[in-house]
Amino acid sequence: MAETHRGALDEARRLLGNCGLFRGLKIDERSAIINRARIRNVAAGERVFSIGAPGDYMAAVLAGTIRITVPSPHGRELLLAMLEAGELFGEMALLDGKERSADATANTSSILAILDRHEVLSFLERHPEVWPRIVEILCDRIRHTDIQLAEVALLRLPARLAKAILRMASNDPNPAIDNRHFRVQLTQQDLANLVGATRESVNKCLATWQRQGLVHIDGGQITVTDRPRLESLVRLI
Numbered sequence: 001m002a003e004t005h006r007g008a009l010d011e012a013r014r015l016l017g018n019c020g021l022f023r024g025l026k027i028d029e030r031s032a033i034i035n036r037a038r039i040r041n042v043a044a045g046e047r048v049f050s051i052g053a054p055g056d057y058m059a060a061v062l063a064g065t066i067r068i069t070v071p072s073p074h075g076r077e078l079l080l081a082m083l084e085a086g087e088l089f090g091e092m093a094l095l096d097g098k099e100r101s102a103d104a105t106a107n108t109s110s111i112l113a114i115l116d117r118h119e120v121l122s123f124l125e126r127h128p129e130v131w132p133r134i135v136e137i138l139c140d141r142i143r144h145t146d147i148q149l150a151e152v153a154l155l156r157l158p159a160r161l162a163k164a165i166l167r168m169a170s171n172d173p174n175p176a177i178d179n180r181h182f183r184v185q186l187t188q189q190d191l192a193n194l195v196g197a198t199r200e201s202v203n204k205c206l207a208t209w210q211r212q213g214l215v216h217i218d219g220g221q222i223t224v225t226d227r228p229r230l231e232s233l234v235r236l237i
Contacts, residue, residue: 052099
């Protein structure tokens, strides 16, 4: 058990050391903050934090996947991001001291590295050169959310769905089976939450694409079978 914990801590240090927030620092400077991390294990379906909760820590995903969502007025949820190993979350509320603006839930059994707010802020006081990188990361997050919300508001479902699937493929470091094929790592319900639609409407759109040869659906697994045609569909929008 102790060896497992040490292994998780070593992985936490490795991932946090490679994190963009700390890139460019000297090894001893990185170690000073990374060694403050603590490990948290969360079960599938367990809430990591909720909207309105205090922003008293940030986290890095060491293993598993974390869903970042906000509820819609109609009782559904909008999926903002599905975070995997190596990705950070919870930094916005941590930095401004305000409440959480989204829910974070373990999509699968996951291991997190936690950095408490006072540790991070103390580190930033000692290393103000890190602030431009933080601004860059936060701007990327805001830009991504703006694009996603604009697509939900302005585009028809086939366009939203095609854009979301292609964006996932471009963000995945190892998505492709070959140049034309890749697997979609989300369920149809997740895709519906991502594009602000019902599962039924997403299923109908995917069924049409399957008849046209753009995708193949087998036991819930979605595979894009003709990426160039899907990209052409987006370019026609």
